[in-house]
Amino acid sequence: MATILDGKQTSEKRLETLREAIAGSGLHPKLATVIVGNDPASQMYVRMKHKACEKVGIASVGVELPADATTRTVVDKVRALNRDGSVDGILVQLPLPSQVDTGRVINAISPEKDVDGYHPENMGHLFLGKPRFSSCTPTGIMTLLAEYQIPVAGARAVVAGRSIDVGRPMAALLLNADATVTICHSKTKDLAEELKRADILVSAVGKPHFITKEMVKEGAVVIDVGINQLEGKLVGDVDFEAVKEVASAITPVPGGVGPMTIATLMENTFRSAQERACDRVL
DSSP states (O other): OOOOHHHHHHHHHHHHHHHHHHHHTTTOEEEEEEEESHHHHHHHHHHHHHHHHHTTTTTTEEEEEEEOOOOOHHHHHHHHHHHOOTTEEEEEEESOOTTTTTHHHHHHGGGGOTOOOOOOHHHHHHHOOOOOSSOHHHHHHHHHHHTTTTTTTTEEEEEEOOOOOTHHHHHHHHHHTOOOOEEEEEEOHHHHHHHHTTTTEEEOSSOOTOGGGGGGGOOOOEEEEEEEEEEEEEEBBBHHHHTTTTTEEOOSSSSSHHHHHHHHHHHHHHHHHHHHHHHHHH
16 A cells, blocks of 8 residues: 655644744745636635635735736836835746746746746756746655655656646756656547556656556655645546555545745745845845
């Protein structure tokens, strides 16, 4: 039976450590969120982030824009936050409405305040092996692997999904940690065979129960990034009940990767506050 990688418990422990560090730092970190429209899932995620800020002692401010906001409107709000000296981190909640150019919005965020790690400059640092801020979900996954002392160096890691927010930065972080990495996607030939070679399998495809028992090598570590609705229930990409019979370790949905994403966002925001304070001294 697989070890359950408890992201909720691990994140709570890290948030408590972070709360103590912030309290003793003399700093007053602040996170700004920007949300466009009234998508219920996005609104819920933003509320969770503000709640985590309150828990650890990070101030937060929310910018809410109407669903028909233009790219210029969103970019102007982001640039105003760039200029606000009290703000250490800026997070634009994705996805944005179709009329908004997501790339232009992300590029407008100051790299020093890009605590989500999406700005091309921060992506470049990550792929050079010297990350400043890395995407929160992949970074949270690496933290969870370390918490459970799962060896990454030398492991064969397979990432299913090539998105900018999870798949590609996940592969970079695993490569930086000396894993041998394969990225799979919709055009991959013999997908099931590629997945079955993995010592560490990370699924971020966004399809409920896409990963079946037959796709997983005996003893593999399975990380499920997916959040999907299936028959009124929240499920991941992985057929959890079946796969846990062959995996050595597995993340649940919910309670696995999600809490680690939010904990990482809080840690990135505090680190931004620390670095900005150092820059002011210099």
